[in-house]
Amino acid sequence: MKCAWWMKQVGFCLVAMGVLAGMAQADPLGTANVPQILNARTVRSVGSSEQRTFRTTDGNINFTATYYDDNNACAGVAPFLIQFFAFNSEGLLVRESNLTGEGPALGSHNTTVNVGLDAGTFAGPGTYSYSYLIRDCTNTRSLVLTPFGTFRLVAP
Secondary structure, eight states: OOOOHHHHHHHHHHHHHHHHHHHHHHOTTOOTTSOEEEEEEEESSTTSOBOOEEETTSOEEEEEEEEEOOOGGGTTOOOSEEEEEEEOTTSOEEEEEEEOOOOBOSSTTEEEEEEEEEGGGSSSSEEEEEEEEEEOTTSOOEEEOSSOEEEEEEOO
16 A cells, blocks of 8 residues: 655654654653753842842842752662752852752752852952852762852842
């Protein structure tokens, strides 16, 4: 039996959609099964929408990110080490913090990372950048957030 041209096209599309759906089910975050730091952002409070400008007297700046680790040995296990770094516009380190993951969230391969800092801990108004260094639960792989996130402090 011969198929019409349009039948072949529809068949190809259905096969392609099935393959893509299978990939999405295997990895719902679309991370291609590599360790990553996802959704890093600055917010006023945990769970709120992203904010990039803060007044120096406004209180907390929350830095939040989701770390995805594809290693099955690390499923449900917090990373070995989480470090947070903040830099001024000249690239000088102005803040370093050792953190612990809050534990698995969004699935067994994901860890939510949060740090809250008072805006007054920075050296005044200006543009700053931040990054995380994360060591997986087996302490064998390191991951750095790149490109760095940025935020700006303004005078009150």
